[in-house]
Amino acid sequence: MESGQPASAAPTGIARADRDVVALGIITAAIILFVGSGSAVLTRTVRHMLFGGASVDSVLANALLLNIALIIFGWRRYVELTGEVRERRRAEETARTLAFTDPLTGCLNRRSLDGAIEALVAEARAHGDAVALFMLDLDKFKRANDLHGHQTGDAVLVATADRLRATLPAGAIIARIGGDEFTCAIRFDPARTAMVEQLAEKLNATLGEPVRLPDCEVDISGSIGLARSDGGTMPPQADDATIAARLQHHADLAMYQAKSGGRNRFCWFDPTMEKELRFRAELETGIREGIARGEFVPYYEKQIDIDTGRLSGFEMLARWQSPRHGLIAPDVFIPVAEEIGVIAELSESLIRQALVDAREWDPSLTLSVNVSPLQLRDPWFAQRLLKLLVEANFPPHRLDVEITETCLHENLPLVRSLVASLKNQGIRLSLDDFGTGYSSIAQLRSLPFDRIKIDRSFVSTLDSCKDSATIVAAITSLGQGLDLPLTAEGIETEGVLEELRKLGSFKGQGFLYGHPQDAQTVRAALAADDLLIGNATPADAAAQEPATPGQNRAALG
Incomplete structure (x- = not known):
């Protein structure tokens, strides 16, 4: 047994009962009486049997017999009781061992x-x-x-x-x-x-x-x-x-x-680990409370057609307006939200707000949203998303759902089913962060994606890293061969933009076109450019008419 095994507890009454004092007393007294009276009674009995003469007193004879019975009874009682004590002591030691050690490994518990x-x-x-x-x-x-x-x-x-x-x-x-x-x-x-x-x-x-x-x-x-x-x-x-x-x-x-x-x-x-632990605990509590208080808000990053320079849509990005820590980027809170199991609630809250915001945009503008791999494990995800579309009266064809490559390897049959459900309702699908995972050409052909997004880690170094240029060129050729449009993330310099134009046609996004902005700022900019639904043509406005109850039910499947 390992060092540190707890010492045996103080002996109990049973553990001290090595001997039955009463039984021993009876046996001892009976033996003394036997020695005291037995010699006289036995001597007279033998003499009477051999030579005749006075018989033994019946009282003394009965006393001797009783004395012998007491000795036999006392001894048997003593043996039985000591055996019972021994068994109970073993059971007590076994219980003590089970209480203080792990029964499987024999280690302490x-x-x-x-x-x-x-x-x-x-x-x-x-x-x-x-x-x-x-x-x-x-x-x-x-x-x-x-x-x-x-x-x-x-x-x-x-x-x-x-x-x-x-x-x-x-x-x-x-x-x-x-x-x-x-x-x-x-x-x-x-x-x-x-x-x-x-x-x-x-x-x-x-x-x-x-x-x-x-x-x-x-x-x-x-x-x-x-x-x-x-x-x-x-x-x-x-x-x-x-x-x-x-x-x-x-x-x-x-x-x-x-x-x-x-x-x-x-x-x-x-010691810094304790500070990190306290911050993590505060973060978890803040996320749970922040979802209920509406502290998580959508920000929007422009998506530009790099051939024409025209705005084609926005990608919705999550931000946390924490009253304690200020504006927090998603790379801080998204992993925590996934770990504590609230990512679906958080994501749906953001998508709901984004659909309401985007409903006012010009019908030519699309809205892209990212979904967590954990959400794609939910077989009801497609129905949840369609319900949000119906609630916001947002056209499905203007929504682009971005799925990361890693999702394809966790549960491909389920992802294929969800993708098919979304496509059947007119929602567009993009394969996000392409080049960082393990997607195969067979998967790209078997899943009905509408677009490939090249990861920003390759695009941002396109004009300074030969390897990045080679990878982007290869992905571009693949997209053209599969007839899949391409989006390049991470366009931050004119040099990167020029290199992309040499490779082909892209939809681009990155800090070169501006940083992500909140809904009010985006709305004001769109209003200045006559890109709100109130400024759209009558035909465009008709596309935004509220759906009838029957149409809503049809959209939900």
């Missing part, structure tokens, strides 16, 4: 871990040492568990515990605190921090080796967070319990940092 770390901290303090705590989480364990089954997952956990025991020094604490998370702790000389890092590297290497089982081979790895009990990261004059709790908290933060940094690595705790 969460209940016993705090006390074990406190004891190790006290021991280290007494010897002038420090405690290093390792918080370990297995990478890709859930995928392996789902793929091969729970029995295989259990075998991987047992193998992990065995590897930890084989790698860590004697006296180390090893605990499984739940799922695929383990906590380990060791004493070390504060002057030998490198030894702790070498041990962490060895653990990464050991855990990264495949777990070979009879029916399969499982590839996993481990992300490790490290924290130490010295070095100024603990409150002054902290007691052992406080240090133990802080060690676990610090190592947990460091472990998540190791995961976000690429997995299969270790990371020391740094």
